[in-house]
Amino acid sequence: MSVTLSATLAANEEIERRRRAGERVLHLAFGEAGLPVHPALRERLAAASGLNGYGPVAGAPALREAAAGYWSRRGLPTDPGLVVCGPGSKPLLYGLLLAIGGDIVLPMPSWVSYAAQTELAGARSLLVPTPPGEGGVPDPERVAAAVRHARTQGRDVRSLLVTLPDNPTGTLAGASTIRRIAEVARELDLTIISDEIYRDLVHSPATGFLSPADVAPERTVITSGLSKSLALGGWRIGVARLPSPLLRDRLLAVASEIWSSPAAPVQQAAAYAYTEPPELVERVARSRELHGAVARAVYERFVRAGVRVDEPQGGFYLYPDFTGLELDVASSADLAAHLLDRHGVGVLPGHAFGDDPAALRVRVATSLLYGETTRLRLAALDAPDPLELPWISASLDDLSEALTGLCATRRATRSRVHVPLVTAPATG
Structure with a gap:
C-alpha cells in the first residue's frame, strides 16, 4: 500500500x-474555510458539553431530522431514517467505499483523499477526465467507455463520484452534464456518490445547482457537512443522505466498527445549524x-x-x-x-x-x-x-x-x- x-x-x-x-x-x-465559529454555535456546543454517551450509530435523532429538513428545503424530500451522521464527511466517504465495495470512477483531477481512501479500502480508482470548465464530474461518454472496458478486463466497477462544486478547480458542472452522468450511471448500474460539501458556497444564485439526486434519486448518495459553509472543520461532523435502507444498513455496520457515533455535543450544535436559523x-x-x-x-x-x-x-x-x-x-x-x-x-x-x-x-x-x-x-x-x-x-x-x-x-x-x-x- x-x-x-x-x-x-x-x-x-x-x-x-x-x-x-x-x-x-x-x-x-x-482548504480550510478560514473564518471564526459563529457565537450561536459555540453556545450550543458549550450547553451540550455534558453529553458523554455514545448515542445511536446513525446519529442523534434531532440531527437526522434537521439534516432531512435541510435537504427537503432544497427540493429533495428526505426520510430522517435514511440519514447517517459521522465524524466529518471524510469518514462517511470512506465508509461508503467499504459499504458499496468494488472499484470507483473518479473525476480527474479530484480531491486528494478520494483515490487514497479507495486504495485503503482495497479497491482501485478509474480516473476519467472532466469536461472543459466542468470540474468535479467525469466526462459521461468517457465514463461509459472506461467502465465497459474495465469490466471486460475483469474489474468490478460499482460506483462513481462527483463533487459539486469542485475541489480542486472551483468550477460547477452544468445541468446537462449532471443529467447525462445520471443516465450513464443507470445504464451501467453504478451508485453515484455526490460530495456536496460546498453546495451552499456557490458564489452566485444565478448559477443554479442540480444534484444527481434530483434526477437519479434511487442510486445517489449525498455527503455533506459544516466544515466549509460554517467553518467547522475542526468539529468533525458530517451527514449522508442514503437512497435505500440496504445501503444505509451496510454503512451503519461499517460505522459501528470504525467510529461508533459522532461526538454527542457536536451533534447538538450541528442539529441547530441544520435547522438554518436566520x-x-x-x-x-x-x-x-x-x-x-x-x-x-x-x-x-x-x-x-x-x-x-x-x-x-x-x-x-x-x-x-x-x-x-x-x-x-x-x-x-x-x-x-x-x-x-x-x-x-x-x-x-x-x-x-x-x-x-x-x-x-x-x-x-x-x-x-x-x-x-x-x-x-x-x-x-x-x-x-x-x-x-x-x-x-x-x-x-x-x-x-x-x-x-x-x-x-x-x-x-x-x-x-x-x-x-x-x-x-x-x-x-
Whole structure:
C-alpha cells in the first residue's frame, strides 16, 4: 500500500514550519474555510458539553431530522431514517467505499483523499477526465467507455463520484452534464456518490445547482457537512443522505466498527445549524460573498499574468494551468516547489489530485487570505469590500509580484535559448 500523509495536510505542516522559521510564505495550499465559529454555535456546543454517551450509530435523532429538513428545503424530500451522521464527511466517504465495495470512477483531477481512501479500502480508482470548465464530474461518454472496458478486463466497477462544486478547480458542472452522468450511471448500474460539501458556497444564485439526486434519486448518495459553509472543520461532523435502507444498513455496520457515533455535543450544535436559523443563514451568505470576492480577485491576478484558469464558481479554489509558458520546470511538483522556494507562494501540485504529473497545473486555495486572527477574519467578513482591507490587498499584491517574478524568469530563460549564431558571409 502506497498511501502517505495527505498532500493538503503535509503542505500545511511544511508551510507552518517555514513560517515558524521566519520565512514569509503566502499560504494558498490549505482548504480550510478560514473564518471564526459563529457565537450561536459555540453556545450550543458549550450547553451540550455534558453529553458523554455514545448515542445511536446513525446519529442523534434531532440531527437526522434537521439534516432531512435541510435537504427537503432544497427540493429533495428526505426520510430522517435514511440519514447517517459521522465524524466529518471524510469518514462517511470512506465508509461508503467499504459499504458499496468494488472499484470507483473518479473525476480527474479530484480531491486528494478520494483515490487514497479507495486504495485503503482495497479497491482501485478509474480516473476519467472532466469536461472543459466542468470540474468535479467525469466526462459521461468517457465514463461509459472506461467502465465497459474495465469490466471486460475483469474489474468490478460499482460506483462513481462527483463533487459539486469542485475541489480542486472551483468550477460547477452544468445541468446537462449532471443529467447525462445520471443516465450513464443507470445504464451501467453504478451508485453515484455526490460530495456536496460546498453546495451552499456557490458564489452566485444565478448559477443554479442540480444534484444527481434530483434526477437519479434511487442510486445517489449525498455527503455533506459544516466544515466549509460554517467553518467547522475542526468539529468533525458530517451527514449522508442514503437512497435505500440496504445501503444505509451496510454503512451503519461499517460505522459501528470504525467510529461508533459522532461526538454527542457536536451533534447538538450541528442539529441547530441544520435547522438554518436566520443568524446562521446570514453567516453563510456573508461567507459565500467573501469567498467569491477573494477567489475572483485571485483569478484576475492569474489572468493578468497570462496563466490559463477557469473562473471560480463556488468554494475557494482555483486550478491555474501554467502549461505552455515555457517555464524551467518539468512537472507540477517542480512548479509547486519553485513557487514556494523562489517566490514564497505555497500551492499544491496537480499530480496530488490525480492529474498528469507533466501538466503544469496547481491547486490554489484562497480562504487563508482573510487574516491571521479572529479579529481580522471577522473584519473581512463584515467589510463591504474585503479587497480594500490592507492585509488582503497586500496578499494579492504579493501574489502578483510572485507571478511577475515567475514570468520574468520565463522571459530570461527564453532569451538564453533559440539565439541564432550570426557569422560573416563566406568570401571568395
